[in-house]
Amino acid sequence: MTPYIDTYYKQTLSSDAAYPVLSGRHNTDVCIVGGGLAGLTAGFELARRGRGVTVLEARRVAWGASGRNGGFVSPGWAARASQIQKRVGPDHAKALYRLSIEGVAMVEDAIRDLDISDAQVTPGILRVSRYENTKALEEQRDEQEAEYGRHLRLLAREEVRALLLSKKYYQALFDAASFHFHPLNYARALAREIVKLGGSVYEDSAVMQVDLTGTEKKLRTPSGEVRAATVVFAGGGYTDRVLPALRRAFLPIATYVVLSELAPELIATAIRTKAGISDGRRAGDYYRAVDGRLLWGGRITTRTTDPRDIAAVIRREIVTTYPQLADLKIETAWSGLMAYARHLMPLIGPVMPNVWACTGFGGHGLNTTAIGARVVAEAIAGESDRYRLFAPFGFVWNGGPFGTAAAQLTYWAYQGMDFLRERRSAHAK
Structure with missing residues (x-):
């Protein structure tokens, strides 16, 4: 059986019980390809509706980015609000944002209803700015209140630096309704619930060949075959x-995460909040204290192989932000591949009759996988056509090697703009 890679989440798994490998021929109502958060949530939503569900996972449940991310659950999409509004208009953009809020509520509801105590929920996300940004944050706070009834608290520079002892930070918005948690334990709980509801989950069962042309879809793995009326492709990077x-x-895009040694007293010289922290840069840092350790993620690249020393790359970010953590040792480092479409929105909708896509959640997946899976399940069950909200974000060609180069250049350009804004704020002191 394929092992999970070494991460904080593997180290703190409640159970590593494996699911069987698909063998022989099986019939089902819906076959879901991909056992990450999107596929498992789709399976859970459909099984609750009485549909026969079979989930095929090439490795282990939530083996990829779904089980090794930062663990932050908050509203929004990977695409910025301004980008979404430019493409679809203000009313449509607001409807999409409300879906993203519903996605957060879905995760909360599942944790409560399924009693997923090992999800290790900690409330609060603090979104910090690395440059003077009071006016924009005030506008964001007021819009969230007026349009969505969400209550964010604006923290002045002095308040931020009382919690985060770094000269890099200016103002912040505190979101008490968002949270961070253990995504791998959560995902495995969804898989268990699918089985309890009569569905099937298979690991180490990669789909090698498909025949999607007929009324009955056929999916073949190395040792088995599934025949289904409907197929959902929910793989990620x-x-x-x-x-x-x-x-x-x-495009498959890599991001990196590290876990420090056990050093609660040293970490407390820098971070004095249990909230998760992320900054406002396009691909900024996100981190949180977990069990007396520091879990820190950041950086993205189009390289799909690990750099020679992930720990050194991220450690430089940590020490640049918090010089007092210069002696903090990194014990574990890992990467994960996310799926990004060129428009940065999920790929949700029909690919052909009774064949659905539910993927492309890179950069903001913990709430969006939930709601994306729900709207696909609703469509399969004939309950709604909310998936049409994603129609303007189609299956656009990623550009191949040119798309990969463009994505990397765009990221570097964002880094440059972030640097200039920080530098201007520093000089304005």
């Missing part, structure tokens, strides 16, 4: 080319 039209619509 590790998706192969079994469905070329879908694979061409996103």
